[in-house]
Amino acid sequence: MHAQQLDLDAFGGVEAEPPRVARYAVNEAMIRNWVEAVDDRNPVYVDADAARATGREGIICPPAMISTWVMNGYRRWREVQALREAGQREDFAYSRLMSLLDEAGFTSVVATDVSQRYLRELRPGDRITCFFTIDSVSPLKQTALGPGHFVTLSKRYVDGDGVPVAEEDFRLLRFRPANKDG
Amino acid sequence: MSLPDLTVGTVLPDLEVVLDRTTIVAGAIASQDFEDVHHDPGKARSRGAPDIFMSINTTNGFVDRYVTDWTGPEGRITAVSLRLGLPNFPGDTLVLRGEVTERTEREATLKVTGTNSRGVHVTARVTLESVNA
Numbered sequence: 652m653h654a655q656q657l658d659l660d661a662f663g664g665v666e667a668e669p670p671r672v673a674r675y676a677v678n679e680a681m682i683r684n685w686v687e688a689v690d691d692r693n694p695v696y697v698d699a700d701a702a703r704a705t706g707r708e709g710i711i712c713p714p715a716m717i718s719t720w721v722m723n724g725y726r727r728w729r730e731v732q733a734l735r736e737a738g739q740r741e742d743f744a745y746s747r748l749m750s751l752l753d754e755a756g757f758t759s760v761v762a763t764d765v766s767q768r769y770l771r772e773l774r775p776g777d778r779i780t781c782f783f784t785i786d787s788v789s790p791l792k793q794t795a796l797g798p799g800h801f802v803t804l805s806k807r808y809v810d811g812d813g814v815p816v817a818e819e820d821f822r823l824l825r826f827r828p829a830n831k832d833g
Numbered sequence: 834m835s836l837p838d839l840t841v842g843t844v845l846p847d848l849e850v851v852l853d854r855t856t857i858v859a860g861a862i863a864s865q866d867f868e869d870v871h872h873d874p875g876k877a878r879s880r881g882a883p884d885i886f887m888s889i890n891t892t893n894g895f896v897d898r899y900v901t902d903w904t905g906p907e908g909r910i911t912a913v914s915l916r917l918g919l920p921n922f923p924g925d926t927l928v929l930r931g932e933v934t935e936r937t938e939r940e941a942t943l944k945v946t947g948t949n950s951r952g953v954h955v956t957a958r959v960t961l962e963s964v965n966a
Contacts, residue, residue: 681863688856688863689894695906705906705964714910715893722865759880760868762889766914796881828881 657755659748659788659800667745667783667804671721677712677777685716712773717808717817720773721781744785748802749825757799757825764822770815778811786820799826836904836963839941845903845931850895852887854923860891886920896945896957899929907963911940915957925949931959 675681679697686696691713694701699709723731734741740750752758773779789801801824808817850856861871866888869876877885893915901908921927927947935942940962947955 684863685894688859689891689898690850691894691898691901693898693901693906701906707964713894713897714913715890715897716864718890719864724865725867728867760870761920762917764914764916765889765893766912767893768912769910772909826881 657751657791657800659751662744662748662785663787665744665785667785668743671723671781671783673720673779673781674724676775677720677773677779678775679710681719682710682712682716682775685713685719707772709774712775712777714767714769714772714817717767717769717773717779717819718781718806718821720779721808745783748785748788752800752825756827759796759799759826759828760823761796761826762821762823763801764820766820768818770817773816777816779816780809780813782807782809794824794826795829796824797826797829799824836939836941836961839933839936841933841936843933845899845943845945848899848902848929850927850929852921852923852925852927854885857885857887857891857921857923860894861888864888864890864894866890882920884922886922889915889917892917892921892947892955895927895929896947896955896959899931899945900943900959900961903931904961904963907965908961909964910959910961912960913957914959915955917955918953919949919951921949921954925954927954934958 682696695705695711696713697710702710740746784805786803786805791798791800801822803822806819810816858872870880870882871885871888874884897910900910927949929945929947931943931945933941934944940960943959945957945959
């Protein structure tokens, strides 16, 4: 299959999808699962007394967990994959973009860059909402993995009062594997 | 470790993390990331990778851990910027190295590099302060 030239400029600067409201508050159980996965022994994530000894109010959330709170969960992930298999798209820009890239054979994905600014530490009970914007979609690039398009997203995270808590730029590559014919 | 000790050129001790298949899957699932390339070897191969590979969020978590292992509980990371190079596969050992590259009265910035046996996995810039600054 041949790479067709896609016009993807129209996606730059548009809202990617409706705001993602965290399905549950920042909580100790999810934090503990995470710190065990990366074997992080910092006591401020699990021990309220140790956290208070540093001047904090209580345990805090590891900063790298910020995106975890607004993940859609396993059931929704299955639904999105099923729609993708069926070639169906949902009525928002990110779904339309992914669908166009799928149709053109750019079905594989790898994250390449992430940049996060943490405006404050999160604590159990915080309810996070994230606003996603598609910043840009690159022209077709030849990469070591195969031909593809880089997609840059910006994410703005706010707490339950709408106050910003973190900002993020995230870049991924959607590509056609070099070892496959498409 | 208090922030005043962090002068430009200070080198952090290395951290070696042995990554097996379970580490890679545990990191992905703890961050609610169900992308098949992080847990299903057959699907990973069909998408052009030789095996499952570690997620960018998991790399971010290990970089966090590396930096705050060193600063102690008073360290507070305020910004991180990381770029991935070669993937981490099951059986790889990730070696993290860091150095203080910038210093202001309030903040220190570190350059952290993570390598495996094939080359550079991640290059990161991490800014931190002390909660008691």
